[in-house]
Amino acid sequence: xxxxxxxxxxxxxGWLNRYLLAKPDPEASPFRAVCLTASMPRTLQGRSPAIxxxxxxxxxxxxxPFSEGLRNGFESLYAAASSSMLRSTGREAFEAVxxxxxxxxxQYQPSGGADYPRGPLGNSLGQIAQLIKADIGLEVAFAETxxxxxxxxxxxxxxxxSQRLADFAQSIGAFFKDLGDRMDDIVVLxxxxxxxxAHENGNRGTDHGHANVMFVLGGPVKGGKVYGKWPGLARxxxxxxxxxxxxxxFRDVFGEVLSGHLRLKNPAPVFPGYALRRENRRGFLYx
Numbered sequence: 001x002x003x004x005x006x007x008x009x010x011x012x013x014g015w016l017n018r019y020l021l022a023k024p025d026p027e028a029s030p031f032r033a034v035c036l037t038a039s040m041p042r043t044l045q046g047r048s049p050a051i052x053x054x055x056x057x058x059x060x061x062x063x064x065p066f067s068e069g070l071r072n073g074f075e076s077l078y079a080a081a082s083s084s085m086l087r088s089t090g091r092e093a094f095e096a097v098x099x100x101x102x103x104x105x106x107q108y109q110p111s112g113g114a115d116y117p118r119g120p121l122g123n124s125l126g127q128i129a130q131l132i133k134a135d136i137g138l139e140v141a142f143a144e145t146x147x148x149x150x151x152x153x154x155x156x157x158x159x160x161x162s163q164r165l166a167d168f169a170q171s172i173g174a175f176f177k178d179l180g181d182r183m184d185d186i187v188v189l190x191x192x193x194x195x196x197x198a199h200e201n202g203n204r205g206t207d208h209g210h211a212n213v214m215f216v217l218g219g220p221v222k223g224g225k226v227y228g229k230w231p232g233l234a235r236x237x238x239x240x241x242x243x244x245x246x247x248x249x250f251r252d253v254f255g256e257v258l259s260g261h262l263r264l265k266n267p268a269p270v271f272p273g274y275a276l277r278r279e280n281r282r283g284f285l286y287x
């Protein structure tokens with residue numbers, strides 16, 4: 001799903017990285033594409049530069065075992081480079097490091113009374129909000145949250161699934177509160193391949209399912225409704241009698257965000273082997 005080439009295991013790059021290549025920006029910030037993960041997710045792997053941050057506080061040149069003079073030496077080498085592009089890129093990178101070092105997440109105060117949950121997703125979204133407010137050229141950002149493999153004891157309103165959903169909702173809600181009016185130009189898109197079966201298994205959990213739901217939120221979104229055809233949950237309406245039936249290809253959702261929000265004129269290179277068609281758009285964005 002992160003490569004956007006289902007059934008093709010040989011794809012080496014991700015759909016968001018292909019978007020960055022399809023819409024080149026010679027003046028792009030080093031922080032154009034950022035993921036708040038320990039390693040680069042597949043969705044941002046590829047030829048276009050992207051940054052993986054375990055956390056803002058840890059972002060630094062890895063020269064700590066050496067002296068501050070070595071850091072200054074690196075900066076001097078970039079400053080003396082014959083290529084103007086290299087000089088500019090180096091300067092931006094060092095300025096970005098210096099900027100982020102001064103803004104530790106532990107000292108960040110969210111706006112609007114936002115209270116991020118203390119879990120990984122809340123921490124990541126809080127730092128993404130911090131990067132957005134810093135106006136350092138962030139265009140796309142990626143965060144992730146795990147713990148959705150509920151084969152056993154899924155639980156009820158206080159079970160493990162409800163706890164994960166509460167953290168998910170509260171983290172996104174805090175992000176919206178924190179950014180306030182800035183949400184007018186931000187779209188949040190959720191994705192997961194972790195659909196679950198429509199019926200409980202013998203261990204009071206649910207097994208891997210066929211289809212799932214995607215949430216799209218933000219100022220440009222015509223929210224408050226379900227888009228697409230709802231297939232129903234009656235046994236005869238389920239896929240193979242056990243799963244939610246698939247009615248929307250996830251690439252159509254990706255493509256609508258790219259063309260409608262990020263203004264990519266030709267999204268075709270982002271989705272090799274799949275033709276985006278206007279009639280498949282769900283119309284969830286304001287024109």
